[in-house]
Amino acid sequence: MMNKYIYKGLVPTRKGFGEGLVELGERNSNIVVLGGDITGSVLTSYFKERFPDRFFSIGIAEANATTIAAGLALSGKIPFFASYSAFSAFRNADQLRISIAYNNVNVKIGGGHSGITVGPDGATHQSLEEIAFLRTLPNMTLIVPADYNETKKATIAAGEMIGPAFIRFGRSAVPSFTDENSSFEIGKANVLREGNDVAIVACGLMVWPALEAAEELSESYKINARVINLHTIKPIDSFTLTNAAKECGAIVTAEEHQIHGGLGSAVAEVIVKNTPVPMEFLGVNDRFGESGEPDELLNYFNLNPKGIIEKVLAVMKRK
Amino acid sequence: MSLVIKFTPDTFTNSPKTNHELSHIARTLRTDVVKSLYLAKSGHSGGSLDLSEIMTVLYFNGFLKYNSKNWKDKSRDRFVLSAGHLAPILYSTLARAGFFEVEELGTLRKLGTRLQGHPGLDTNLPGIETSAGSLGQGISIAIGMAMSHKYLDKTSQKVICITGDGELEEGTVWEAAMASSNFKLSNLCWIVDNNDCQIDGRVSEVMNIYPLREKFEAFGFDVIEIDGHNFDDIKMALSKYEANLKNTDKPTCIIAKTYMGKGVSFMENKYEWHGNPPNKDQTIQALNELEL
Numbered sequence: 001m002m003n004k005y006i007y008k009g010l011v012p013t014r015k016g017f018g019e020g021l022v023e024l025g026e027r028n029s030n031i032v033v034l035g036g037d038i039t040g041s042v043l044t045s046y047f048k049e050r051f052p053d054r055f056f057s058i059g060i061a062e063a064n065a066t067t068i069a070a071g072l073a074l075s076g077k078i079p080f081f082a083s084y085s086a087f088s089a090f091r092n093a094d095q096l097r098i099s100i101a102y103n104n105v106n107v108k109i110g111g112g113h114s115g116i117t118v119g120p121d122g123a124t125h126q127s128l129e130e131i132a133f134l135r136t137l138p139n140m141t142l143i144v145p146a147d148y149n150e151t152k153k154a155t156i157a158a159g160e161m162i163g164p165a166f167i168r169f170g171r172s173a174v175p176s177f178t179d180e181n182s183s184f185e186i187g188k189a190n191v192l193r194e195g196n197d198v199a200i201v202a203c204g205l206m207v208w209p210a211l212e213a214a215e216e217l218s219e220s221y222k223i224n225a226r227v228i229n230l231h232t233i234k235p236i237d238s239f240t241l242t243n244a245a246k247e248c249g250a251i252v253t254a255e256e257h258q259i260h261g262g263l264g265s266a267v268a269e270v271i272v273k274n275t276p277v278p279m280e281f282l283g284v285n286d287r288f289g290e291s292g293e294p295d296e297l298l299n300y301f302n303l304n305p306k307g308i309i310e311k312v313l314a315v316m317k318r319k
Numbered sequence: 320m321s322l323v324i325k326f327t328p329d330t331f332t333n334s335p336k337t338n339h340e341l342s343h344i345a346r347t348l349r350t351d352v353v354k355s356l357y358l359a360k361s362g363h364s365g366g367s368l369d370l371s372e373i374m375t376v377l378y379f380n381g382f383l384k385y386n387s388k389n390w391k392d393k394s395r396d397r398f399v400l401s402a403g404h405l406a407p408i409l410y411s412t413l414a415r416a417g418f419f420e421v422e423e424l425g426t427l428r429k430l431g432t433r434l435q436g437h438p439g440l441d442t443n444l445p446g447i448e449t450s451a452g453s454l455g456q457g458i459s460i461a462i463g464m465a466m467s468h469k470y471l472d473k474t475s476q477k478v479i480c481i482t483g484d485g486e487l488e489e490g491t492v493w494e495a496a497m498a499s500s501n502f503k504l505s506n507l508c509w510i511v512d513n514n515d516c517q518i519d520g521r522v523s524e525v526m527n528i529y530p531l532r533e534k535f536e537a538f539g540f541d542v543i544e545i546d547g548h549n550f551d552d553i554k555m556a557l558s559k560y561e562a563n564l565k566n567t568d569k570p571t572c573i574i575a576k577t578y579m580g581k582g583v584s585f586m587e588n589k590y591e592w593h594g595n596p597p598n599k600d601q602t603i604q605a606l607n608e609l610e611l
C-alpha cells in the first residue's frame with residue numbers, strides 16, 4: 001500500500017535508544033551514561049550491562065544528574081542521561097537551561113516514556129510540554145524520532161554531533177516502518193510521501209498514522225497528501241517546510257504533545273514568515289492527560305488517522 | 320481456575336482498636352491493593368502493600384481527625400502521600416474510611432476513573448490533598464500546609480507526610496528537611512517508608528542515602544526508628560509526635576523499617592515488585608495468603 005514504507009510490526013522506540021547507546025559506546029570510549037533509577041524502563045540498562053565502568057547510577061535525582069553530566073562534558077566526556085521525559089525535561093529545567101544549553105556542553109538527554117502513551121500512570125507521567133520548552137533553549141538540538149530504527153539512528157547521530165541534544169521517545173510498542181537504509185540526518189526532514197494537495201507534518205508516533213491517513217485521503221477523498229516526517233524540531237528544516245507550503249498550499253501538523261508551543265507552533269513560525277498558508281493543528285489541546293491504555297488514549301484524544309483526516313478536510317476548505 | 324474479583328463492602332471506624340482488629344483492617348487493605356492492581360494490569364504492588372499497617376493506624380485508630388462525609392472540613396488533619404505511585408494503598412484506605420464507594424477501587428488506572436495511576440487533584444476524589452507522582456514534591460507541600468496552620472491560621476492540626484526512601488535521593492527533599500526545622504514545624508510528621516527498595520535495586524546501591532537517622536537529626540528532627548509493620552511501634556511513634564507537637568518546636572521524622580511487598584510471600588523484600596501488578600495466578604496465591 002505504502003510504496004516506500006512497509007509496516008514491520010510493533011517495536012518500542014526506547015529499544016532503539018538503548019541499542020543506539022550500546023553502539024555509540026562501542027565506537028567511542030568517551031560515551032558515558034548516567035542512570036536515574038529507571039534504567040530498565042528507558043533501557044540505559046543495555047549500556048550498563050555492556051559498559052559497567054562507564055555507567056553511573058545517580059539515583060532519583062534528575063537535576064543532579066543533568067548537572068553532573070555538564071561537569072563530565074566539561075571534562076571531555078560525552079554523557080547521556082535519560083529518564084521519563086516528564087522528569088528529564090522538567091525536573092531539571094533550570095539545569096538544562098543554564099548548565100547544559102548556556103554552557104553549550106556536549107550533553108545528550110533522553111526523554112523516554114513521553115506523551116500520553118505512557119498510559120495508566122496518568123497525567124503526572126504523561127509529558128506533553130517538552131517540545132515547547134526545549135525548542136526555546138538556544139544551542140539545543142531536539143529530535144523526536146518516528147519509530148524504533150529512527151530512534152536508534154537519532155541516538156547515534158546525537159552522540160556523534162557536538163553540542164546539547166534531547167531525544168524524545170516513548171514507552172509503548174509503535175509501528176516500525178523505517179529500516180537500516182532509510183535516510184536520517186539531524187535537521188533534514190524526510191518527505192515520506194509525495195503529494196501536492198496538502199502537507200501533513202508529523203513527528204514521533206504520529207508519523208505512521210499520517211501515512212495511513214494519506215492513503216485513506218487518496219482513496220476516499222481524492223486528496224493527494226504529502227507526508228513529512230519532521231523528526232528534528234530544532235534546528236528546523238525551513239526549506240522542506242517552505243516548499244511544502246508553496247507546493248501544497250495547506251498544512252496539517254500532528255503530534256503527541258500540547259498544541260501550544262509544540263511541533264505545530266514550530267512549523268507555523270516558519271510558514272507564517274515565508275509562505276503563509278492555512279494550517280490546522282492536531283495535538284492535545286491545553287489539558288493534562290489521564291490514565292488509560294495507550295491505544296485507548298490515542299483514540300480518546302483523536303491522535304489517529306481519523307483525527308488527521310478531519311484536520312485535512314478542515315484545512316482544505318480554507319485553501 | 321477462574322478468578323472473579325469482588326470487593327467486600329466493609330468500612331471501618333476511626334477509633335482506638337486492638338492490634339487484632341487493626342490487623343484485620345491491614346489485611347483488608349492488602350487484599351484491596353492486590354485486587355485493584357490485578358484489575359488495573361499495571362501499578363505499584365510492593366510499596367503499596369508495605370504501608371498497610373501504617374495507613375491502618377493513621378486512619379482507623381483515631382489518630383488522624385477527618386470527616387469522610389464532609390472531607391474538606393477546615394479543621395481536618397492533613398495527610399500527604401508524597402510517594403504518589405503508592406496511590407493504591409491510599410485509595411483503599413480512603414474507600415474503607417468511607418470517603419467513596421469501595422466498588423470504585425475496581426476502576427483503578429482505567430480511562431475516565433477518579434483513581435488515576437498517580438493521585439490527581441483534578442479528579443476531585445474525596446480525601447486527596449494534592450496531586451503527586453513526581454517524587455519529592457509532596458513533602459514540600461506538607462511543609463506549606465504546616466506553615467499555613469502553625470503561623471497563619473494558628474491552629475494545631477496535624478500534618479503527616481509519607482515519602483519513600485528512594486525518593487530521598489531527590490535534592491529538594493533535603494531543602495524541605497532544612498525548612499522543617501528552620502520553621503520549627505513541630506506539627507509536621509514525616510514518615511519514611513524505609514523498605515530499602517527502589518526500581519533499579521537496593522537503595523544503598525542505586526544511591527546511598529544512609530545513614531538516615533544521623534542525617535535527619537542533623538537537620539533538626541526528632542527521629543524515631545520503628546518496625547513499620549508493628550502496631551505498637553507505630554502507635555508509640557505517633558504518640559511521640561503528638562507530644563512533640565504540643566511541647567516542642569521540633570519536627571518529627573519516623574523512619575519506618577518496612578519490607579516491600581509485605582504480606583504476600585513471593586513479593587516480600589523484592590525490589591522487582593516495586594512497579595508490577597500480580598498476574599492471575601499470582602493474584603490467586605496472594606489472596607489465599609491474605610485470606611481474612
Ligand SMILES: Cc1ncc(C[n+]2csc(CCOP(=O)(O)OP(=O)(O)O)c2C)c(N)n1
Pocket residue numbers: 036037038060087091363365366367402404452453454455482483484485486487512514516517518522579593
Ligand atoms: C521525579 C521523579 N523521578 C522518577 C520517577 C519514577 N519513579 C517512580 S517510583 C520510583 C522509585 C521510588 O523509590 P522509593 O521512593 O523507594 O519507593 P518504593 O520503591 O519503595 O515504592 C521512581 C524512580 C518519579 N515518579 N518521579
